Structure formats: structure tokens, C-alpha cells
Amino acid sequence: MNRTCLCINYDCLPGTATAQWLAHHSTEIEIGGFGHGLQIYVISFNGGIQLERGVDEFWRTICHKLKVLDKDRFPFNESEPVSATTFETFFRRKQESLPVVLVFDEGSALLNHDRKIIEDFMGVLHLLKDGRDQFCLHSFALVGVETIKKLLTPQPKSKNKISPFTAEATVEPDHFIEADIKMLFDDYARESSVELESADIAKDIFERTLGHKGLTGTCCSILETMCAMKNMATVSLDDWKCATVTLTDVMAQWDTYASIIRSLKNLSSEQQNIIGNILCYRSHKLVEDENVSFLLAEGMIFITSRDGNAVVMECTAPVLRDIMISHINGPTFKVEQPPNTDRLDVQWLLDHAIKNMAIQHVFADQAANSNGQPSEYTFQMEFVVIIHCLLAVAYPWLFYCVISEAKEHECGNRHRHLDILLRDGSSLPRYGFELVVEATHSVFDEYCMQTRRLLQEAP
Known part of the structure; x- marks a missing residue:
């Protein structure tokens, strides 16, 4: 507390989460010169803050946003010119003022816009930070992805020689x-x-999110909403698994993920190539440049390691990978109509998926596993993308979800899974796929026997 800080975020909604915790505990916090209590406000740079029309419009939209949040605390005449001074006067210390905690989310967006805005913004933060005895802005947090660390050093030709x-x-x-x-x-x-x-559901969510707090919180929120809407007294792992059928569609409606999906449609060819390599081969190594910085700022990827100027990047989590795969523009191809567009013909789907696979992706050098053989991960990725495209072209009225790594409820020592599952929730028949990239005759025969067992045990 009592500081100006950067919060590095690899998830989503950290600013909101921070504010919720502070709001819950605000009356427990005592600050010298103020007594008990805090006022907490959160503003997102992707939520109506104007970054493309100059410094004055930037400050006008920030001040307007604060006024919407609390018109009594942040009054100003919107018909008059607005500047950094307007923002500064909001935090002049008054006898009745409670200390303010201000959280700016999606702060990485600043880096892609007018340097004059950055300089003016940093200058005001310096003023508020150095004059704590005059202002009631107790703490300030700027939240963003890794690229926000660039704000630790002054901008080129900036009047501010030291970062706040x-x-x-x-x-x-x-x-x-x-x-x-x-x-x-x-x-x-x-x-x-x-x-x-709780143990089984927690394990499933961890495997989907890798523990990223924003993604985990989104999954928890979806489960809580399901419980409330259905008035459920008990929730099993199978109940949660049914909810995950539409998980990517529901998450895609959240602001953070919707922003990522919108960005996918406007990527440059270089950025598309980076994302394609990460999705196809799990990780990708290249020299860090402005394209990497952009993708980091959008929250699509994160850096796992550095080697000089080179970085190794991966997708943030499996669930985000699924969201991105379901919304990327896959290969375009023409196919003959299936025998019946009202019912999925699995044989037809498999035939056309195999015919249209880009086999060069599966046998690329970067796709090889530790034994030098084609990676099942890459094969699965290629197969999922092709199936997505085929379903959209040939079966537009069948709302199947394509789920990778679908796992069954544990039963004793048994824990079966499918590489790919097609299902819509309840009404349409479900289909599972187990991929075998390399196998001896005996191993392949075992897979065939396992398939027959699954069919016999299916309800």
C-alpha cells in the first residue's frame, strides 16, 4: 500500500479482482492522517478511454469515466476544456476526503499510442506521488501484460527523466x-x-487454465452461475463437464477474450505466422520485436524463457488455445456435400479431414517429439482445425463443439480420455476420436480393442 506500482498480468480482470479484495477489506485498513476506510475505483484503458485523438481527449474521457463512477467525488464541467490539471484537482486533499486507490486496467494499451499521452500521464503520476501530503490519492496501480515493464524506463526525449x-x-x-x-x-x-x-473439479480446471488466476476465476464464475440458475444442491464432476461443452463460447463473450478474438481477425501476416506456430507446435522461438510485443499486449501469448534477444513463447493456457482455435480463420477448401446435412456422417468427416490435412505441418522439424517422430500435439491441432472448418462448411445447422483432451470422471484406477470429442450438450449424438500418430501393429490392434470396449460400455 501507499505506492505507485505496476502489476504484471498474464490472465484477465486483475484490476477488478484487486479492487474487489480492497473493497471487501477497506474498512479494516487504517491510514495515518485519514483514519479508517478507502475508496477504490477501477478504469480500463480498453473501456472507453480515448487514446487516438490527442492528449486533451485522453484526459476528457478519463475524467468522464471517473465522474460516471462517482459524480460527487469527481465533479467537473464537461462543456469546458479538460486537461491533466482537471484530473489532478480530483485528488486535492480535503478534510472529509477518504484516501483513494486508483486501478488502471489494460495499461499495456498505452504503449501502442501517442507518446505525448504517455508523457503527460507519467508526469501527473509523478506530481501525485511526490506530493502525497497535498493529495488523497493513496495508491495507484497500472495493470497490464509483460510489455508494461517498458514504463519502468523513461520514454525517449521525455521531460520525465525518472519513471514514477x-x-x-x-x-x-x-x-x-x-x-x-x-x-x-x-x-x-x-x-x-x-x-x-471439489477435488475432481479443481483438477479439471487446473488442467484447462494451468492456474492462471483470471482464467481460473472465469471458470469458477461459470460454475457458480450454473449452480444459481439450476438451483443445484450438489455439483459433480460430470455436471461441470457438461457445462464445459459451451465453455469457450461463454468465455468468448467476456471483454478480455472478446478483445483477443477481435484482434485475431486483424493480425498482420507476421503476427499470424507467430500465432500459427505457437498453436501448431506448442511453443515458438524467435527474436523479440514489435510483433511479439503486440501479441503480448493482447494477452494471447506469454514468454516462457529468454536467450539473449530471442524468446520462447507459448499460448497462455489450454482453454485459451481452444478459444483461439475456434475463432481463427482456418484453411479454405471446397468439399462435396455430405449425404445428409441434418445428421453428422462420421465416415464422411474423417475422409475429408484426412484428405485436407496439411501433412507438411505434422512432419515439420519443429513438430518432432523427443524421439524425432511426429508429435501427437501437432497432429491433434491440425485435426481439430480441419474438423472445425468442415463442420462450419458442411453442417452449418449442427452446433457441435470440438473439444480436445476430453477426460472422463475417474472411477477407481480408471481414468479414460479422448483426444477429440464432438458433442453439443445433450440433443445430438456424441463422437470421440483417439489419434494414433505412430504405432506398431500390436499397439494399433490394442487401440481397436479399446474402441470396441468403449462402445460396449457406452450408455
Whole structure:
């Protein structure tokens, strides 16, 4: 507390989460010269803040946003010119003023726009930070992805020779571990009197999100909404698995993911190539440049390691990978109409998926596994993209979801999974695919026997 800090975010909605925690605990916090209590406000740079029409319009939209949040705390005449001074006067210390915590989310958006805006913004932060005895802005957080670290150093030709942010006050939140997610569900179960298979559900969510807090929080919110809408007293892993059929569609409606989807449609050829390599081969190594910075700022990828000027990047989490795959523009091809467009013909789907696969992707050098053989991950990615495209072209009225790595409820020592599952929730027949990239005759025969067992055990 009592600082100006950068918060590095690899997830979503961290500013909102920070504000919610502070709001919940605000009356417990005592600040010298003020007493008890805080006022917390969150503004997103992707939520109506104008970054493309000059400095005056930038400050006008920020001040307007604050006025919408609290017209009594942030009054000003919108018909008169607005500047950094208008923003500054909002935080002049008054006898009755509670200290303010201000959180700016999606702060990385600043880096892609007018340097004059950045300079003016940083100058005001300097003024507020250095004059704490005159102002009631107690703490300020700017939240964004890794590229926001560029604000730790002054901009070229800037009048501000020292950044208001410091490396010591830069926060990079840890990810959840599986036990953390289980604890969240245990707490929710106690507070809501809902019985949950918390260990199994937590494990499934962790595998989808890799513990990224924003993605995990989104999954938890979807489960909570499901419980409330259906008035559920108990929630099993199978109940959660049914909800995940539409998980990518529901998450795609959230602002952060909707922004990523919109950006996918406007990527340059270089950026498309980077994303394609990451989705196809799991990771991609290249020299960091403005294209990498853009994709980082959009929240699509993160850096796993550095080697000089080169970086190794991966997709943020499997669930985000699924969202991106379902919305990217896949290959375009013409196919003959299936025998019946009202019912899925799996034989037809498999035939055309195999015919239209880009086999050069599967056998590319970067797709090889540790044994030098084609990677099942790459094969699965290629297969999923082709199936998505075929369903859209040939079966536009069948709303199948294509789910990768679909796992069954654990039963004793049995824990089966399918590489690809097609299902719509309840009404249409379900179909599963198990991919075998390399196998001896005996291994392949075992897969065939396993398929027959699955058919016999299916309800």
C-alpha cells in the first residue's frame, strides 16, 4: 500500500479482482492522517478511454469515466476544456476526503499510442506521488501484460527523466496451484451450502487454465452461475463437464477474450505466422520485436524463457488455445456435400479431414517429439482445425463443439480420455476420436480393442 506500482498480468480482470479484495477489506485498513476506510475505483484503458485523438481527449474521457463512477467525488464541467490539471484537482486533499486507490486496467494499451499521452500521464503520476501530503490519492496501480515493464524506463526525449514506477514496486502474481483451486471450492461449498466434488473439479480446471488466476476465476464464475440458475444442491464432476461443452463460447463473450478474438481477425501476416506456430507446435522461438510485443499486449501469448534477444513463447493456457482455435480463420477448401446435412456422417468427416490435412505441418522439424517422430500435439491441432472448418462448411445447422483432451470422471484406477470429442450438450449424438500418430501393429490392434470396449460400455 501507499505506492505507485505496476502489476504484471498474464490472465484477465486483475484490476477488478484487486479492487474487489480492497473493497471487501477497506474498512479494516487504517491510514495515518485519514483514519479508517478507502475508496477504490477501477478504469480500463480498453473501456472507453480515448487514446487516438490527442492528449486533451485522453484526459476528457478519463475524467468522464471517473465522474460516471462517482459524480460527487469527481465533479467537473464537461462543456469546458479538460486537461491533466482537471484530473489532478480530483485528488486535492480535503478534510472529509477518504484516501483513494486508483486501478488502471489494460495499461499495456498505452504503449501502442501517442507518446505525448504517455508523457503527460507519467508526469501527473509523478506530481501525485511526490506530493502525497497535498493529495488523497493513496495508491495507484497500472495493470497490464509483460510489455508494461517498458514504463519502468523513461520514454525517449521525455521531460520525465525518472519513471514514477520502480522495479521494486512491480508485482507479478503467482499462479494458482491445484490445491488453491480446491480450497476456493471448499470455501464456496461452506458459504453456499452446495455440495461439490471439489477435488475432481479443481483438477479439471487446473488442467484447462494451468492456474492462471483470471482464467481460473472465469471458470469458477461459470460454475457458480450454473449452480444459481439450476438451483443445484450438489455439483459433480460430470455436471461441470457438461457445462464445459459451451465453455469457450461463454468465455468468448467476456471483454478480455472478446478483445483477443477481435484482434485475431486483424493480425498482420507476421503476427499470424507467430500465432500459427505457437498453436501448431506448442511453443515458438524467435527474436523479440514489435510483433511479439503486440501479441503480448493482447494477452494471447506469454514468454516462457529468454536467450539473449530471442524468446520462447507459448499460448497462455489450454482453454485459451481452444478459444483461439475456434475463432481463427482456418484453411479454405471446397468439399462435396455430405449425404445428409441434418445428421453428422462420421465416415464422411474423417475422409475429408484426412484428405485436407496439411501433412507438411505434422512432419515439420519443429513438430518432432523427443524421439524425432511426429508429435501427437501437432497432429491433434491440425485435426481439430480441419474438423472445425468442415463442420462450419458442411453442417452449418449442427452446433457441435470440438473439444480436445476430453477426460472422463475417474472411477477407481480408471481414468479414460479422448483426444477429440464432438458433442453439443445433450440433443445430438456424441463422437470421440483417439489419434494414433505412430504405432506398431500390436499397439494399433490394442487401440481397436479399446474402441470396441468403449462402445460396449457406452450408455
